[in-house]
Amino acid sequence: MNQRTVVVISAGLSQPSSTRLLADQLSAAATKAAAEKGIELKVRTIELRDLAHDIANNLLTGFPPAALKEATDAVAAADALIAVTPIFTASYSGLFKSFIDVLEKDTLAGKPVLIAATAGTARHSLALEHALRPLFAYLHAVVLPTAVFAATDDFGTDTAGSAGGTLRSRITRAAEEMARELERRDPVAVLDPFALTTNFEDLLKTM
Amino acid sequence: MQFGIFSVSDITTDPTTGQTPTEGERIKNIVTIAKHAEEVGLDVFALGEHHNEPFFSSSPTTTLAFIAAQTEKLLLSTATTLITTNDPVKIAEDYAMLQHLADGRVDLMLGRGNTGPVYPWFGKDIRAGIPLAIENYALLHRLWREQVVDWQGKFRTPLQSFTSTPRPLDEVPPFVWHGSIRSPEIAEQAAYYGDGFFANHIFWPASHTQRMVALYRERFAHYGHGDPDQAIVGLGGQVFMRRNSQDAVTEFRPYFDNAPVYGHGPSLEDFTRETPLTVGSPQQVIDRTLGFRDYVGDYQRQLFLLDHAGLPLKTVLEQLDLLGGEVVPVLRKEFAARKPAHVPDAPTHASLLEKKVTA
Numbered sequence: 178m179n180q181r182t183v184v185v186i187s188a189g190l191s192q193p194s195s196t197r198l199l200a201d202q203l204s205a206a207a208t209k210a211a212a213e214k215g216i217e218l219k220v221r222t223i224e225l226r227d228l229a230h231d232i233a234n235n236l237l238t239g240f241p242p243a244a245l246k247e248a249t250d251a252v253a254a255a256d257a258l259i260a261v262t263p264i265f266t267a268s269y270s271g272l273f274k275s276f277i278d279v280l281e282k283d284t285l286a287g288k289p290v291l292i293a294a295t296a297g298t299a300r301h302s303l304a305l306e307h308a309l310r311p312l313f314a315y316l317h318a319v320v321l322p323t324a325v326f327a328a329t330d331d332f333g334t335d336t337a338g339s340a341g342g343t344l345r346s347r348i349t350r351a352a353e354e355m356a357r358e359l360e361r362r363d364p365v366a367v368l369d370p371f372a373l374t375t376n377f378e379d380l381l382k383t384m
Numbered sequence: 385m386q387f388g389i390f391s392v393s394d395i396t397t398d399p400t401t402g403q404t405p406t407e408g409e410r411i412k413n414i415v416t417i418a419k420h421a422e423e424v425g426l427d428v429f430a431l432g433e434h435h436n437e438p439f440f441s442s443s444p445t446t447t448l449a450f451i452a453a454q455t456e457k458l459l460l461s462t463a464t465t466l467i468t469t470n471d472p473v474k475i476a477e478d479y480a481m482l483q484h485l486a487d488g489r490v491d492l493m494l495g496r497g498n499t500g501p502v503y504p505w506f507g508k509d510i511r512a513g514i515p516l517a518i519e520n521y522a523l524l525h526r527l528w529r530e531q532v533v534d535w536q537g538k539f540r541t542p543l544q545s546f547t548s549t550p551r552p553l554d555e556v557p558p559f560v561w562h563g564s565i566r567s568p569e570i571a572e573q574a575a576y577y578g579d580g581f582f583a584n585h586i587f588w589p590a591s592h593t594q595r596m597v598a599l600y601r602e603r604f605a606h607y608g609h610g611d612p613d614q615a616i617v618g619l620g621g622q623v624f625m626r627r628n629s630q631d632a633v634t635e636f637r638p639y640f641d642n643a644p645v646y647g648h649g650p651s652l653e654d655f656t657r658e659t660p661l662t663v664g665s666p667q668q669v670i671d672r673t674l675g676f677r678d679y680v681g682d683y684q685r686q687l688f689l690l691d692h693a694g695l696p697l698k699t700v701l702e703q704l705d706l707l708g709g710e711v712v713p714v715l716r717k718e719f720a721a722r723k724p725a726h727v728p729d730a731p732t733h734a735s736l737l738e739k740k741v742t743a
Contacts, residue, residue: 237649240588242658371568371595373603377576380569384519384537 178217181359183207184255185222188262188273189295196295197224199327200261203293206352207259214360221255223248225272232272235279249280254367257289257355258318260309264296268308277312281370286317288365289358291351293325302326319358323351385719386730387712388428389421389704390463390620390687393441396694399642404694407440411447413697414440417690418451420701422458424708430461430493430687435469435502438644445478452486459732460486463582463620463687464495464563467524468516469506471540475520476527476548483553488733493561493582493618494521496570508539514569515539521560525577528557556740559731561618561685564596571596575603580616580730583680586689587645589658593619594679601681613727618685619676622661625706629664635699636663643693666710673711674718682723684730686715 185204189196204220211218225232231245241249252258262273292309294301305324313320331344391414397404405413418429429451431444441447448460460482465475475492483490496513497503503510519537526533527548536542552558561580564570565588574581581600583593597617604615624639626632633652640652640663655661662672673686688707691700729735 234650234654238587238646238655240592240658242650242654243589246589370566371599373568373572373599377572377603377607380514380518380572381522384515384522 179215180217180219181211181256181364182219182221182254183257183259183355184252185220185259186225186252186261186273186276187222188225188270188276190226190263190270190272192226194263194295195327195329195332196261196263197222198332199293199295199325200259202348203259203261203291203325203352206348207257207291207355210349210352210356211359214356216356216359218359221251223251225276228276229272232275232279236275241279245279249284250367252280253284254365255288256359256362256365257291258285259291259293259355260313261293261295262309264294264301264304267301268304269294269312274312277316280316283317285313288318289321289355289362290318291321291323291325291355293327293351295327295329297329299326299328299330302328321351321354321358323347323354325351385683385716385723386427386459386685387707387715388426388430388459388461388685388687389417389690389707390428390430390432390461391417391441391691392432392463392689393434393439394644394692395438395440396644396692398694398696399638401696403696411440413700414447414691415451415454416697417700417704418458418460419454420704421708422455424704425712426458426704426708428459428461428685428687430463432463433466433497434499435466435505436499445482448490449482449485452482452489455489457489459489459491461490461561462492464493464497466497466502467494467520468496468513469502469508470520472520472524473527473540473543473546473548476524477550479558480528480548480550480552483558483733484550488553488556488737490733491559491561491731493563493580495563496567512539514567517570518573521562521573521577525557528552553733554737554740556733556736558733559736561616566592566596568596568599571600572603575600575609575615576607578604578607578609580618580684582618582685582687583620585620585660585676586622587659590660590676590679597680597683610728611726613681613724616685616728616730617680617683618687618730619680619683620660620687620689621673621676622659622689623669623703623707623711624663624690625666625669625703625711627665629668632663632665639693639695647693666706669707669711670714670718673715677719677722682719682727684728 187200208218231242262269561582562574563582601612624636
């Protein structure tokens, strides 16, 4: 069976958090959708809350402490990313953005990203489209067409059919989009930052 | 092995007193610090170059020449000389001049500089940092080795029939180190020329320095300058000492917590664990420093950062007393005992001159 890895980043702050709840539903759905295509998905979920101090320290010192380095390396090595944030003040949370800010340049270039968010009411749902989607587009990620938003209500009364479908159907649709992206891509090859991309004689010749 | 100190020339408020030295005081203090480095038996004093506040050292050769005039043995170097924004012609002239005045007690460490606005202030673009470092050094290298240079490049006006004066002392160019925190291209550049590679070391975890040095050593051998373990490696380090290690921690903590680079971030304990910073007794500094060899191999130069973050002059001089009096003598003996005979010392003017004469 084909193997691929997905890293889930969850920026929820409370415990238990509805952000983590949505993240888990997305990773379970992605695992199922991938399995239907003969892909065994290895899922690693990273709670940004656990890395909050390390992220702040990275911003201040310029280098990641060991636990954060391990997490950012995992993101770089992942075949796809599921990024879930609570909506704070009309946008992604500061912790979520700070984690994205400390990723090495080009970490997400060409990587499929499923974006998802939680908030108290459905009035925040377009934050996914006006905040998260441009953020990941700027980073040259391949943002999946379906973004998944869950308001608190969705966890209770997820039955009514609407134009966008229920939360459950949105999760399934996004997971299927991710599986399709994984199926048509080769596994990610991580570039060694210490590897030379050219030798010095060639560098001199370009002068 | 060479031991010394390097200064980034920051003018920082002492967080324990609220006192900020004037530029004049800090400049005179740096001369006192350099002279004391020689008095306590250190080999090298290296000074940074910056073109923005809160740093004073925009003209390192002026300061180093002044120090040269008041010292006998101290080797004067830089940390770093900006190979990107300086005109390589001016670097060739300035450091050859300093070589003559200092009787050859000069080498220099080249770096790119990471302060964005400095590039446009000098008419350059930070995005061209690596190409600038490559082209400028290629020209500098020729100016010190060829009497008459015809040259054309991308970044400065062409030269026809140009002779850089004064010529290097005894026609022996100053030894050059290339400093970099994280660019493999610079390790490659150092390896290509058979120059030294200096790993900043103090801002990143040891595993990072280990990879950069390993790359440099491998490429040094690739370009035919010797075996990997014969490459010339220097490391930065950062220490604060008191006889009783808890006194060192207590006294240094406010300076650490408010330091311009990492202040208000990780705890002193975290940073000590993650980076080579050592705060404790002289014996702890000895043990930690000897451990550097475990991951970079036998190396040639160890520079410590002592005079930063607003530490008062008196404290810095006391640190030098401990470094020169108790730490370095043990390190010299222990490193020498571990070093195989085929691993060279860092080149000096005398050794380079001898090599030239015998060749």
